[in-house]
Amino acid sequence: MDTEVIETTDEVENNLEDAELDAADNQGELKRKTHLKGTVSKIALGGAIVHLDFEKPGFVHLARIQEAPLNRVEDALQVGQEVDVWVLRADPHREHVELTMIEPLKYDWRELKKGMVVSGTISRIEKFGAFIEIGAERPGMVHVSEMANKYVRNPHEVVTIGEEVAAKILAVNKQKKQIKLSMKALLEKAEPQEVIPSVKEALQEVDEDEPVPTAMEMALREAMQRNRKDDDGPRNKKSKKSRGGRDLEDIFSRTLEGYGQK
Template identity: 45%
Template sequence: MTTENIAPTTIDEVVPKMKVEGVVKKIELYGALVDIGVGRPGLLHISQISEGHVKNVSDVLQEGQTITAWVQEVDRKRGRISLTMLEPAALGWSEIDNGKVFTGKVVRVEKFGAFVDIGAERPGLVHVSELAQGYVGDPTDVVKVGDEVQVKVIGVNRRKKQIDMSIRALEEAAMIEAIEEDDEDMPTAMELALRQALEGSGMVMPQRQQQKKRGKKEKRHQEREDIFARTLRQHAND
């Protein structure tokens, strides 16, 4: 999310994504100098004035005009502030990594999958094979535009600005966790009988039994990792 519109008074209070109000002080061929109240003007480059092409800065801005902008970059050592009139994405590319989980909204559904907006510069793709466990013939059987879903990032290409995500990976993780909890909360009949006998005698469960339970838990953990690995391999082959 972008920083709230709290008027800074010094350059030390200026941070990237901060929303600011400023007055256009001077117009140049390359952009405009904007006073945001910190003693140093911010530079609004011509490319950051509008999403469309701007031929002349004076076609859009006038000296003395009050504008709303966002901080792009701050170089406190040199006293430089870069501004943009294009609202930045809530999530920067440096914040999106493999394995991270986000909540987003389905914004488009195609035959090959669904696009989910997680607040990044572009929506990410959940391929049809990553929508749910088992075969999915039509993505609309699983998600609709406007649905809020949780997704796990399984691939990021920052150069191409592409994000690959999965819903299935989270479902599999939840299923495995539920199985593990059931296994831990429901001991076998033999374990129950042994536990009761030991409690009655004031003894504790033998080390061998405890190691066996740990071994079972480690095996379940390995099975979970195997599922994740298969998910990634399948995605890479699609």
């Protein structure tokens, strides 16, 4: 028995909207979100007809005249009134261009991509980072570790409320409505610190004309350095070698005394 898959109303509307938006993007002259000026030519029950400098007239639905609830078109618009509108859909199969008087967002979720560079205003600062209004449905968040090339203890050290900044999109999660940003990604990398030359490099810089010590000279120098260390050490901490040396001296003295008695 075959099972029929029934899409929900929201899924159908989203699919239709995506298809219409794709068609609108292919119109060439009128693209989605294009800002236009027009004149209200007729008031209808569900909206208003707007005359445009285009082949087709535009239509503004009642729900897209203003953000606040509106019961009648006449309460907001009149015939002959000049209005600012934005293209919502430009379907070639329709007799009119669908418009909105509510300014659309700069970025829809489908337009936000990883790696994009966006600009915006710091709207909120928290201990873990800051939020940036970039013109999307939700502000983007830049973590404190993504603010600078150096360690940042407090985000207030780097940004302030209302500051204009640029950032790079690290990730977009449409389901969770999250946009992760990085300011550090747009900064130049810090210059490497001066590296201390290694012993090998230091030896390579030695003058080649300087005579190389023989094995006997090196052994003698090492013995002299050991003796200096023994002499400089605390008296109460005697090394085994020094004690052994004194024992030999005592034996040698007693031996000489024995020869003298004879």
